Each structure stands twice: as C-alpha cells, then as structure tokens.
Amino acid sequence: MATRVKQEPVSPTSRDVSSPPPGVNHNSQIVEREQRILNLLQKSTKAISDKEILLEIPDLSPQDRATIINNLLQKGFLDVFKQGEKLVYKFKEPSCPSKIKGADNEEKIVYSIIEKAGNKGIWTRDLRVECNLDQTTLNKILKKLESEKVIKAVKSVAAARKKVYMLYSLEPDSSVTGGAWYNDQDFEAEFVDVLNQQCYRFLHQKKEAVKNCKDGPIVAQNMASASSKDVWKYISELGISKVQLAVQDIETILNTLVYDGKAERSVLADGSLMYRAVESLLPPPGIVRTPCGVCPILKQCSDIGSINPNNCVYMTEWLE
Amino acid sequence: MSIQFGKVCSLILREHFGEIVGKVGTDLYKWGQKPLMSVVSSTKLSVEKVRQSLCILVQYGLATFSAGRSDRIAEYSLLPEKVFSLLRYPRYLYLIKTKFGVEAEMLMEEFLKAGFGSASRIIIRAATRLKEKKELEDASTNFPLLRDKFVSLVNKQYLMRCPAPEKTEDGKPSLIPKLTVAENQLYLPPTLNIKALTILDEGNPADAGDEGVYWRINFDRFHQDFRDQIMVTAISRRIDENGGEIIRLLLQLMYIRTEAWAQISNPIPFTELRDTLRKQDPQSPILQHLDQYLKVIEEDSSGFITRVGDSGGGQYCINMRKSFEALAWNCVENIIVERFGSKAARIFRLVKDRKFIEQEKIQQIAMIPAREAKQLTYRLLQENFLQIQELRKSMAQNAGPNKSFFLFHVDLEEVARMVLDFSYKALYNATTRRELESEENRRLIEKKNKVDSIAANMRLQGAAQEQLDEIEEMMAPAEVELFTKVMNRVQKLSEAELHLEQTIFLMQLFLNYSTK
Numbered sequence: 001m002a003t004r005v006k007q008e009p010v011s012p013t014s015r016d017v018s019s020p021p022p023g024v025n026h027n028s029q030i031v032e033r034e035q036r037i038l039n040l041l042q043k044s045t046k047a048i049s050d051k052e053i054l055l056e057i058p059d060l061s062p063q064d065r066a067t068i069i070n071n072l073l074q075k076g077f078l079d080v081f082k083q084g085e086k087l088v089y090k091f092k093e094p095s096c097p098s099k100i101k102g103a104d105n106e107e108k109i110v111y112s113i114i115e116k117a118g119n120k121g122i123w124t125r126d127l128r129v130e131c132n133l134d135q136t137t138l139n140k141i142l143k144k145l146e147s148e149k150v151i152k153a154v155k156s157v158a159a160a161r162k163k164v165y166m167l168y169s170l171e172p173d174s175s176v177t178g179g180a181w182y183n184d185q186d187f188e189a190e191f192v193d194v195l196n197q198q199c200y201r202f203l204h205q206k207k208e209a210v211k212n213c214k215d216g217p218i219v220a221q222n223m224a225s226a227s228s229k230d231v232w233k234y235i236s237e238l239g240i241s242k243v244q245l246a247v248q249d250i251e252t253i254l255n256t257l258v259y260d261g262k263a264e265r266s267v268l269a270d271g272s273l274m275y276r277a278v279e280s281l282l283p284p285p286g287i288v289r290t291p292c293g294v295c296p297i298l299k300q301c302s303d304i305g306s307i308n309p310n311n312c313v314y315m316t317e318w319l320e
Numbered sequence: 321m322s323i324q325f326g327k328v329c330s331l332i333l334r335e336h337f338g339e340i341v342g343k344v345g346t347d348l349y350k351w352g353q354k355p356l357m358s359v360v361s362s363t364k365l366s367v368e369k370v371r372q373s374l375c376i377l378v379q380y381g382l383a384t385f386s387a388g389r390s391d392r393i394a395e396y397s398l399l400p401e402k403v404f405s406l407l408r409y410p411r412y413l414y415l416i417k418t419k420f421g422v423e424a425e426m427l428m429e430e431f432l433k434a435g436f437g438s439a440s441r442i443i444i445r446a447a448t449r450l451k452e453k454k455e456l457e458d459a460s461t462n463f464p465l466l467r468d469k470f471v472s473l474v475n476k477q478y479l480m481r482c483p484a485p486e487k488t489e490d491g492k493p494s495l496i497p498k499l500t501v502a503e504n505q506l507y508l509p510p511t512l513n514i515k516a517l518t519i520l521d522e523g524n525p526a527d528a529g530d531e532g533v534y535w536r537i538n539f540d541r542f543h544q545d546f547r548d549q550i551m552v553t554a555i556s557r558r559i560d561e562n563g564g565e566i567i568r569l570l571l572q573l574m575y576i577r578t579e580a581w582a583q584i585s586n587p588i589p590f591t592e593l594r595d596t597l598r599k600q601d602p603q604s605p606i607l608q609h610l611d612q613y614l615k616v617i618e619e620d621s622s623g624f625i626t627r628v629g630d631s632g633g634g635q636y637c638i639n640m641r642k643s644f645e646a647l648a649w650n651c652v653e654n655i656i657v658e659r660f661g662s663k664a665a666r667i668f669r670l671v672k673d674r675k676f677i678e679q680e681k682i683q684q685i686a687m688i689p690a691r692e693a694k695q696l697t698y699r700l701l702q703e704n705f706l707q708i709q710e711l712r713k714s715m716a717q718n719a720g721p722n723k724s725f726f727l728f729h730v731d732l733e734e735v736a737r738m739v740l741d742f743s744y745k746a747l748y749n750a751t752t753r754r755e756l757e758s759e760e761n762r763r764l765i766e767k768k769n770k771v772d773s774i775a776a777n778m779r780l781q782g783a784a785q786e787q788l789d790e791i792e793e794m795m796a797p798a799e800v801e802l803f804t805k806v807m808n809r810v811q812k813l814s815e816a817e818l819h820l821e822q823t824i825f826l827m828q829l830f831l832n833y834s835t836k
C-alpha cells in the first residue's frame with residue numbers, strides 16, 4: 001500500500017519558481033519539522049491525516065509537507081494508506097538495514113524473515129527452514145541480533161518452551177502473550193475460575209430476583225438477562241482484577257459459562273450480546289448416584305477376574 | 321444388541337423366575353429365534369422344564385412365538401426390552417397408586433404377579449387381599465369399587481385385552497395358534513356381573529360374564545407416562561411450574577390427534593390449548609401469559625415445541641425427537657460432570673457446539689490451561705465420549721504427520737449406546753452385589769423371617785406381651801444389628817438399580833426416536 005505521495009499542488013519545477021529559494025535556514029527548518037512530524041506519528045497509535053499534521057505545525061506549506069513525507073517514506077519511517085478520499089500516514093519501524101550496520105548477507109536474510117513475521121513472531125524451527133542456514137550459524141546470528149537489541153525472543157503461550165522471535169520494538173500479539181489471561185506465559189487458571197464464578201453469581205442473582213415476577217415469562221427473562229457490558233461493569237466494580245479487562249475479555253469468560261451449561265447467550269437486534277443464567281433440563285442422572293456410574297475402572301471390571309462387583313472396595317465403601 | 325445387555329437380561333430373568341427360566345431366556349437371547357427342541361438341546365434341560373419356562377415367558381409377555389421355517393413347528397423369541405419392564409414394577413405400581421388409588425394398585429399388583437388374567441379372577445384376588453389388609457369381614461363389599469377401577473384402567477389404556485387364538489376355518493385349533501385381537505375390542509371394558517363374583521368368591525361356579533376374555537398390562541402406556549413426566553419436569557426446571565403445566569396440557573392434546581410415539585405431533589392450535597386450560601381452571605394465572613409462555617418454550621434451546629402456523633392463534637407441534645435429543649445431551653453432559661469434572665463437561669459442550677474443532681481452539685475458547693485441556697480432551701476421547709477425525713492437508717500418500725490435522729467431534733448416538741452399555745454393566749454389578757449381600761447372610765435373614773412369622777402368629781392368637789418378648793429375644797442384639805445393616809445395604813443397592821433404570825430408560829428412548 002505504500003506509495004509515493006504525489007506532489008499534486010505543485011510540481012517540482014513550479015516549486016522552484018513559486019517558493020523562496022531553498023536557503024540554509026529553510027533546510028534546517030525542514031529537518032526540524034520532519035522530526036516533529038515523526039514524533040507525532042510515533043506517538044499516535046492510529047494513522048494520522050494531513051489535518052492532524054496541520055494542527056501540529058499550522059504554517060506548514062503543502063510543498064514542504066510533501067517533501068517531508070517523501071523523505072520519511074524514503075527512510076522507511078511510514079506507510080501511506082488511502083482512507084476514503086484522504087491519504088493517511090502511519091508510523092512504521094524502519095526496516096533500514098542501517099540498524100544492522102555492517103551486517104553480512106546472512107544476517108540480513110534472518111532479519112528480513114523475522115521482520116516479515118510481524119508481531120506474531122516466528123518460531124526458531126520455521127525460521128531455520130526458511131533461511132536455510134545451519135543451526136549453529138543461525139544461533140550465532142540470533143544471539144548477535146538479540147544482543148544488539150534488534151530482535152527479541154518472546155515466550156509463546158501456545159506451548160511451553162516455545163520461543164518466537166520478533167523485532168525488538170514490537171509489542172507481541174495477544175495470540176503470543178495470551179492477553180489478559182497470561183502472566184508471563186503462565187495461564188492464570190485461578191483468575192479465570194474466579195471470574196467465571198463471579199459472572200455466574202451476578203447472572204444467578206438476577207435470575208433469583210425475578211423468581212416471583214408477575215408480569216409474564218418474557219418480562220422475567222428480559223429482567224434476568226444482562227448484557228456483557230453490565231457484567232463487565234459489575235466485575236470492574238468488584239475490583240478483583242489487577243489488570244484492566246475489556247468487555248471482550250468478559251465475553252470470553254461469559255462464553256465459558258455458556259459452555260458450562262449454566263448460561264445462555266442471545267443476540268439483540270443491535271448486535272449486543274445478552275447472557276442469562278439457566279437451569280439444566282435434568283438433575284444429575286441416576287447412574288452417577290451409583291458407585292459404578294462414576295467408577296474409573298468400570299471398563300476393566302467384570303464378574304470374572306480380580307476386579308469384580310463382589311469384592312469391589314468402591315462398593316463396600318459406598319455401602320458402609 | 322450388546323453382550324452387556326444380554327447379561328443383564330438373563331440376570332433379571334433369573335432373579336424373577338429362577339435359574340431355569342433364566343437359562344432358557346439367555347439361550348433365546350443368544351440365538352434369536354428357535355424352536356422348543358433346539359432350546360432343549362442347547363440348554364441340556366428336560367423338555368418339560370423348557371416347555372414350562374417358555375410358557376412362563378410367553379405368559380408374561382417376555383417372549384413370542386410364530387411359525388418358523390416349517391409351518392408346523394413354532395419358533396420362540398425373547399423380547400429383551402420387555403424383560404426390562406420387570407425392573408420397573410415399583411414405578412408402575414407407584415404411578416397407578418398416585419393416579420387411581422390403592423385399590424387400582426392392588427389390581428395392578430395381581431396382574432404383575434400373574435402376567436395376565438381374566439377380570440373376574442383378578443378382581444376376586446384383589447378383593448381378598450384388600451379384605452386382609454383392611455381386616456374386613458367380607459371381600460364382596462369391594463367388588464363394585466374394584467370393578468370401577470378396573471374399567472377406568474382399561475379406559476385409560478393401562479390394561480388391554482389379550483389377543484386370543486384365531487379360529488381356523490374347520491373350527492379345529494391350528495397347530496400354531498395365531499393370536500389376534502380386534503382393534504375395537506382392545507380397550508373395550510368388560511361388563512361384569514357383581515353377583516356372580518360374590519358366588520365365585522364363595523367357591524361356587526358362576527358366570528361373571530367374561531368367559532374367555534383375558535387382560536394384560538399395557539406397558540407402553542406406562543412408558544408414555546414416564547416419558548411425559550420427564551418432559552414436564554424438564555420444562556418446569558428450565559422455565560417454571562407454569563411452563564411445565566403447559567407442556568403437560570400440550571401432551572394431552574397431542575394424544576387426541578397423534579399416535580403416541582410419533583416423532584412429531586400434529587399441530588395443536590393455540591385456541592384449543594387456551595380453551596382446555598380455561599376449562600380446567602378459569603382462574604388460572606397462566607391464561608394471561610399463555611402466548612408468552614409458548615414463545616419462551618419455543619425459543620428455548622431445548623426445542624421441545626415448534627410453531628408451525630398462524631391459524632387459530634398459532635399452531636404448535638411437540639417435537640419428541642428433538643426433545644429427547646436435548647435430554648440425552650443433557651444426561652450425557654451431567655454424566656461427564658460427575659465422572660470427569662466440570663471442565664471436561666465444558667470441553668464436551670464446546671465440541672458439541674462447534675461440531676468440529678481443533679485441540680488448539682478448545683483450550684483457547686474453554687479457557688483451560690493447555691496441558692489440562694489436552695489431558696481432559698484425550699480422556700474423553702479414550703472413554704469414547706469424543707470422536708476424532710483426521711483431515712489431510714495434502715492428498716499426497718506420504719504426507720507426514722504435520723500435514724494433517726485432527727478435529728474432535730461428538731457422535732451422540734454412539735455416545736448414547738456406550739452410556740447404555742455401561743449402564744447395563746453398572747446395573748449388572750449392583751444386582752450381583754445385592755444378591756451376594758443377601759446370599760452371604762441368608763441364614764440370618766431366614767432366622768429373622770421365621771422369628772417374625774412366629775411372633776405374628778402368636779399375636780393373632782392373643783399371646784401375652786411377655787411371650788412375644790421372649791420370641792423377640794431369640795435374635796441376639798448383635799444379630800439384630802447385623803440384620804438391619806444388611807437390609808440397609810440391600811435397600812441401597814436396590815435404589816441404585818432403580819436410578820440406573822431411569823438413565824437406561826432415557827437413553828433407550830432417545831435411541832428409539834433417533835433411529836426410527
């Protein structure tokens with residue numbers, strides 16, 4: 001998507017005519033402004049447009065703006081996108097080989113592969129396959145790049161001991177870190193469980209509250225339902241979470257309740273998700289109230305052989 | 321049919337009718353259909369014994385016969401599903417007692433004991449027992465009441481007429497009688513001469529007006545009630561009591577227009593439902609919100625009813641097949657919760673919801689640590705609750721293992737069959753253990769029974785309290801204590817058997833509906 005910005009309003013030749021001759025003064029001003037725009041781009045997470053640049057530097061002439069943008073583009077500091085009719089710019093970590101100065105070709109290849117992997121990173125094995133280098137050379141290169149803070153290794157939550165490499169400046173994707181539920185590669189199961197219980201409590205209370213509702217079942221059901229946002233608010237106010245949770249995180253938790261068979265989910269016309277506590281259709285079935293129904297060795301048990309109902313300890317215990 | 325199923329069947333038969341009938345039943349189960357002599361040769365029992373056993377089995381409706389390859393020789397076959405009815409006796413009796421009262425329960429008990437019988441005989445026997453129970457002078461005072469109960473049991477189709485041998489053209493009985501009963505007579509109540517009953521009761525010959533007409537229990541009718549009860553309870557739990565009541569009424573209306581075991585009922589108009597409800601209770605609080613209730617039940621994930629049309633204020637169908645699918649899912653999920661924990665059940669439901677899913681996705685969505693999720697998933701796989709499907713990325717023959725991925729899914733029918741199978745096994749185990757418990761203490765139990773009957777006799781003869789105490793003391797305190805303990809154990813095991821029977825009932829029903 002990156003393109004060169006067309007210098008629409010003024011062609012290079014006409015600029016020479018219409019603008020003041022580029023003096024030393026002007027040049028240093030451009031350098032200074034280029035830095036300011038770069039800062040602006042770096043600070044903003046979203047792409048910015050010409051308007052925002054003008055807000056930062058109101059007296060920037062269109063020609064200068066074009067020069068600066070082109071300069072930055074050339075240095076690989078930004079990407080240009082088209083948003084509707086407008087052009088917007090987004091900061092990009094320059095892939096400038098200058099960062100790995102003095103690098104040999106092999107290093108460059110490794111670097112470019114890692115760069116391509118973006119913030120999802122790349123696994124050493126895949127890396128080796130792609131760059132076609134032998135293990136020792138690759139390790140050496142990786143170590144060097146790592147010590148120069150060009151790349152970094154991030155532990156992935158997908159598997160214990162699985163490391164992925166990505167550029168040093170990148171924030172790892174949540175599929176790598178696991179998002180709110182991971183603390184340094186460890187899945188915080190207890191935290192999830194607590195949230196799961198609290199969410200259920202909230203929904204359950206709502207359901208209990210409408211038990212004697214006289215206005216018909218639909219009203220009762222609506223009153224018992226809560227949007228994910230409601231639950232999110234409740235959980236946030238409880239203050240059980242050290243990290244700031246997003247509504248989506250709560251939806252993830254609420255979905256586990258759905259899969260626990262304790263809640264049901266429905267979608268409103270405006271697309272928002274509603275959750276409601278439900279009772280299961282049946283009480284625990286008869287079979288689980290017998291020792292054999294929950295017996296771990298049921299498969300091995302028979303009336304001949306050493307595991308049999310007549311000398312079974314589970315039975316004896318249960319019968320006591 | 322599985323081996324486990326056969327084992328349970330023969331065990332049940334043995335318990336109720338003794339060793340020999342058990343043997344004959346097992347033999348029939350194994351071979352399907354076979355003639356008398358071939359049972360004799362494979363069981364090594366005498367012809368007389370086999371004949372008696374077959375007779376018993378046929379009498380109780382547990383076996384049938386028909387002409388085999390040669391139309392001069394009858395071949396017998398066991399009806400294994402019917403054998404399970406023997407387990408449900410307490411439930412049948414309880415149902416009749418709550419619906420029709422003690423007298424009807426007596427009638428039913430006589431039927432269960434005898435397998436079949438004429439109305440007059442059964443009524444006289446029930447009357448005699450009632451007399452003993454209530455310590456009445458005369459059994460005949462109960463006749464009118466019992467007759468009425470009998471008629472209502474027939475009217476409600478809990479009893480039905482036994483088929484009778486068809487008359488052949490030449491009037492001689494055929495070699496292998498064909499048993500038939502006319503449709504219109506099946507539930508036609510008998511007309512009984514009460515006076516004749518009294519005469520019969522006194523031991524004199526009389527004609528009660530039902531010569532040659534025999535009755536038996538219509539087990540299907542009971543099972544229909546059990547089925548309905550499951551559905552009503554389920555909706556009561558899910559929605560509320562009113563919701564349950566609506567399902568009950570809908571089922572009632574379903575019978576008017578649909579064959580009882582159909583997969584889907586014919587449409588029931590809203591107006592008819594409303595009128596029925598109003599007739600039943602003009603003040604019913606449900607009336608006001610009836611349409612809402614129907615909507616809520618319809619929208620519930622269980623899918624018990626579906627709206628099929630708009631005429632008559634909306635038309636509703638009961639979807640039996642879907643209902644029992646939902647119930648079977650629920651039952652299996654509950655079993656998983658108890659056997660493998662709630663996390664495993666979460667995984668199971670997730671797989672059910674996604675139809676096909678990869679391991680990676682499971683741990684992500686279920687929010688269970690990767691290692692635990694993997695363990696649980698494979699545990700479920702190993703125990704056959706989950707199935708796995710391999711999907712190849714490339715069609716190449718020698719594609720390596722990471723060229724294909726594995727998807728988990730659930731085949732509910734498969735799982736239901738497996739659950740049934742281990743229910744049979746558990747049932748078999750519980751019964752075996754119960755027999756052992758009472759066998760081990762047989763002497764003690766016999767002694768206790770003897771003591772009890774002596775005491776009862778003496779009490780009747782008006783013995784003094786001291787004498788009675790003396791008799792009681794024949795049992796040592798330790799013996800009494802042991803006896804209660806043993807009885808408790810036996811009781812507990814019998815309860816377990818009843819619980820198991822309920823799971824079996826539900827699963828069988830699901831499979832019946834889904835494979836019809």
Ligand code: SF4
Pocket residue numbers: 291292293295296297298301302307308309310312313314315749
């Ligand atoms: S008898 Fe004992 S060992 Fe056998 S299945 Fe039952 S509980 Fe398990």
